Amino acid sequence: MFSLIWCEKNSSALRHPPAWRCAASCSNPPRHLDILQRMSLQKPWLRRAGGCAGACGRELVPLGPEAQPQIGQLDRNCSFRMRKGRGRTSRIRRRKLFRSSVSRGVNESYKPEFIELKKWLKDRKFEDTNLIPACFPGTGRGLMSKTSLREGQMIISLPESCLLTTDTVIRSYLGTYIAKWQPPPSPLLALCTFLVSEKHAGDQSLWKPYLEILPKAYTCPVCLEPEVVNLFPKPLKAKAEEQRAHVQGFFSSSRDFFSSLQPLFSEAVESIFSYSALLWAWCTVNTRAVYVKHRQEQCFSREPNTCALAPYLDLLNHSPHVQVKAAFNEETRCYEIRTASGCRKHEEVFICYGPHDNQRLLLEYGFVSIQNPHACVYVSEDILVKYLPLTDKQMNKKISILKDHDFIENLTFGWDGPSWRLRTALKLLCLEAEEL
Ligand SMILES: C[S@@+](CC[C@H](N)C(=O)[O-])C[C@H]1O[C@@H](n2cnc3c(N)ncnc32)[C@H](O)[C@@H]1O
Known part of the structure; x- marks a missing residue:
């Protein structure tokens, strides 16, 4: 032996x-x-x-x-x-286990909120998929595949009846209030108002199973304490402050519209449509909505009406390394996602939110992606000027040319070196007097 x-x-x-x-x-x-x-x-x-x-x-x-x-x-x-x-076999097994534990999630489909959501979706003609909710070590909550997925295979197909769009809002008790409000509210305001109002309705809401699985809080810079934002690199800090000002402006300009909804509620609308409630709704739409083009409705302002909330499908996390085809299919009347990259059984299924760098991911979605091929470093105006000759008398003129042509922002260094925009800005800043 x-x-x-x-x-x-x-x-x-x-x-x-x-x-x-x-x-x-x-x-x-x-x-x-x-x-x-x-x-x-x-x-x-x-x-x-x-x-x-x-x-x-x-x-x-x-x-x-x-x-x-x-x-x-x-x-x-x-x-x-x-x-x-x-032994060798054990070592190979351990290595495999380690590799899969990095990506393998813990099944969460047994949780009551997911059972309720699945029932709700089934009532709206959603056919169960191979995806189950799970919690993953690197990305948090997401969807895991029960089977391996081939390239080109449909990952999910969500019927129109499950989508929360501005049509949903118009058909609801809010419809008449939106229709008569002047100037017409934006499609985004309509969606946010609906979310806050339905959340307030609690058990009475038809959308309760969906609302229950939405995050209670978000990590976008607009939700962070100013002390935290202060620690960001300068260009990101500027964007974060811009975002905060934008959401605050959105809130102040919507207050009169919220007041017009008072007849619908027994409590004071100020307590329902508070800044924090609107911020939560804004982040929900901003981080989770998919693109679905709607016809322009008279009752809305001219801003694009392209956002739809897609329950369950919006549990899919982002990876810059996958390719998917996602769109509303006019024939099947379903929002469909097909994978262009295969996926192994029990692995997390990703979609790609777009070729975003980490600054954009943080601003829009509240996270950054490690090993992001689109990662880059932003170069601010003061850094640009700091390394150029102080004696250049035309520096102010050059800077104002860049500003006029929108060339002072989004100047970056990526994995391949300086971007075309940064090189162009630098070329202009380095011109001799007679060349300028
Ligand atoms: C459409 S939701 C995806 C589902 C979400 N994880 C959930 O539990 O509801 C988008 C949000 O998921 C998170 N997320 C998406 N992709 C991620 C990733 N690769 N790493 C970390 N968080 C991610 C971010 O918080 C983002 O705002």
């Missing part, structure tokens, strides 16, 4: 062939000792041990101090048996 033992190449025990004796000192030589020793010489990291030739039922023990059986142990049948979990 043989057991194969793999050892570390530098172990002193391996540089010398081991010698063995029967633990019972029965004087029978260990079986195959000659083969053993030859193999040890040819391949010092590979050792074999034989059992007691006398089959006395006792263990074999090493003779020399250099052949201490640290790697394995001797079993009752006089053979050198490997310690459990130390």
Whole structure:
């Protein structure tokens, strides 16, 4: 009986062939000792041990101090048996397990909120997919594939009846209020108002199962404390402050419209449509909506009406490394996503939100992507000027040319070096007086 033992190449025990004796000192030589020793010489990291030739039922023990059986142990049948979990197969298994544990999620489909959501979707003609909600080590909550997915295969097809669009809002109790409000509210305001109002309705809401799985809070910079935003690099900090001002402006300009909804509620509308409630709704739409083109409705302002919330489908996380085809199919009247990259069973299924760098991902979605091929570093105006000759009398003129042509922002260094915009700006800044 043989057991194969793999050892570390530098172990002193391996540089010398081991010698063995029967633990019972029965004087029978260990079986195959000659083969053993030859193999040890040819391949010092590979050792074999034989059992007691006398089959006395006792263990074999090493003779020399250099052949201490640290790697394995001797079993009752006089053979050198490997310690459990130390062999090649175990190592391969462990490596595989480690690799998959990095990407493997913990199934969450048993959670009551997902059971309710699935029932709700089924009532709206959604056919169950191969995707289940799960929590993943790197990306948090997402969708896991129950089977392997081939390139081109449909990942999910969500019927129109499951989508939350401005049509949903117009058909609701809010419709008449939107229709008569002047100036017409934006499609975004309509969606946000509906979300806040339905969330307030709680158990009474027809959308409750969907609302229940929405995040309670978001991590977009607009939701972060100013002390945190202060720690951002300058260009990101400027964008974050811009975003905060935008949402605050959105809130103040919507207050009169919210007041017009008072007849619908017994509580004061100010307590329902608070800044924090609107911020939550704004982040919900901003981080989760899919693109669905709608016809322009008279009751809405001229801003594009292209956002739709897609329950369940919006559990798909982003990866810059996958390609998908996603669109509303006018024939099937479903929002469909097909994968252009395959996916293995039990792995997280990703979609790509777009070729976004990490600044954009953080601003729009509240996360950054490691190993992002679109990652880049933004170069601000002061950095540009800092490294150019102070003596350049035309510097102010050059800067104003760049500003006039919208060339002072979004100047970046990517993996391939300076972007075309940055090179163009630098070329202009370095022009001699007569060239300018
Ligand atoms: C459309 S939702 C996707 C589902 C979301 N993870 C959930 O649990 O509801 C988009 C949000 O998911 C998170 N997300 C998406 N892709 C991610 C990724 N690769 N890494 C970390 N978070 C991600 C971000 O918080 C983002 O705002």
